[in-house]
Amino acid sequence: MRSYLLRGGDVFSPEPLGRCDVLCVGERIAAVGDLGGVCLPDLEVVDVSGLVVLPGLIDNHVHILGGGGEGGPATRTPELSVEEAFRSGVTTVIGVLGTDDVTRSVASLVAKSRGLAAEGMSAWVMVGSYQLPVATLTGSIRSDIALVEAVIGVGEVALSDHRSSQPSFEEFVRLAAAARVGGMLKGFGGKVNVHMGDGPRGLEMLRRAARETEIPVDQFIPTHVNRNPKLFDEAVAYALEGGVVDLTTSTTPVFLAEGEVKCSLGLRRLLDAGVPVERICFSSDGQGSLPDFDPEGNLRGLTVGGVGSLWEEVRDSVLSEGVPLERAVPVATSSPARFHRLPRKGSVAEGFDGDLLVVDQDLRPVHVMSRGSMAVRDRELIMRSTFSRR
Structure with missing residues (x-):
């Protein structure tokens, strides 16, 4: 069994642990601490002194299947x-469908x-x-959530959007109730991922569910x-009331110019308002389309989201917005792991999966480990998809 000892890095679990060694045996983290005397067969020691783990x-x-299609088949x-994903430090994904559930x-x-x-x-998915x-x-x-191994929740259900199916309140809360029970039977969160559009109703459906039903406010993750x-x-007010909010890291200059709140700035504003970081997630909307619609709903242009934006926005939160690293990292690690109840994910700790991102002092990825194996080594991609392997 191949083992790796990452020696002498500055470890954030995501809480700061100081200078530590991290031992990965098989797919799991076996130990974190001062591990100077460790000796194992097939042990590779990786010097990460001066780096952040x-x-x-x-x-x-x-x-994960791609998205889009709002402009016809050529825009899928x-x-x-x-x-x-690995180049960007992403080792775990939750896949969703969006507009196109036809093709x-x-x-x-x-x-x-x-x-x-x-x-x-x-990888897990939402039905x-x-x-x-x-x-x-x-x-x-x-039964999908309880019995299908990969399925852990429902989404992305669209609200306040012209592409939504315009569900009734009763239809929406029945869906959430079913997801909650399925999650209980499986031991996962059974959460409902809610796509929020630009419509004037905003988060009202979610707030109404919290007011009028027994479904907990954190059963939903509006993105x-x-x-x-x-x-x-x-969303700030909703999070202060106990809700969990998800900020999308993929964007365009046009979106920002039109008023979209950059994720790094959004994180600082949420934290400054008193929202616990446990209620804040970042996600990339990777491979999804970023359509630009005019006020009448006509498509003016379309680009593609990328998973690489996830770490870039966490990094900007630290370097541009002054958010401490230990308060920025949870939005893409421990917060989503806790929210969705992902087993053994989101922390550098004994018994957790060997998923590690090692960055330099400029917070640029140097090494990436996924389930205890080196995916990126010294900024060079090691693990590749099936049809690109040499």
Whole structure:
């Protein structure tokens, strides 16, 4: 069994642990601390002195099958590759469908997640899409979550968006109740990922669910809440009331010029407002389309989101917004792991998976480990997808 000893790095678990060694045996972290005398067969020692050791990144909203299609078949975006993820320090993804549940399906989504897992990543998925009722594999949301290994929740369900199926309140809360019970039966979060559009209703459906039902407010994760100032301000209030919010890191200069709140700035503002970091997540919307619609809903242009934006926004939070590293890193590690109840994810600790991101003092990735194996070594990609392996 191959083992790695990362020697002498500045470890953030994501809480700061100081200078430590990290021992990975097989797929797991076996020990963290002063491990000077360790001796194992097939042990490779990697000197990480002067570097910073962090948990591998969890991207909890990725269109692993690709997304888009709002401008016709030629605008369908490509699938996620492990190369792109590993280069960016992403070792775990949660896959979703979006607008297009016609040419893409939950079955294909599950198959893609299994392919990513075979190529060295950790991958789960959400059942459903923008549209309700949800198309399931087994006939019900509860049984999909409880019985299909890869499925851990529902999403992304669209609200306040012209592409939404415009669900009724009753339809929406029944979906959330089914997801919650399915999650309880499985031992995962059973969360509902909610795509938030630009519509004037904003988060009202979620706040109404908290007021009028017994479903906990943190059963939902509204995403794209930084898409405009009004929605972001509403998201701050929602998080202070106990909700969890997800900021999208992929963006364009046009979106920012139109008022989108940059994630790094959004994190600082949320923290300054008193929102606990445990209620804040970043996700990339990787491989999803970033469509630019005019006020009448006509498509003016489209680009593609990238998982690389996840770490870049965490990095900007530290270097540009002055957020301490130990308060920035959780939004892409421990916070999504805790929220979705992902086993053995989100921390540099004994018994956790050997998912590690090692960065230099400028917070640029140097090494990446996924499930105890080197995916990137000295900035060189080691692990590749099946059809690009040499």
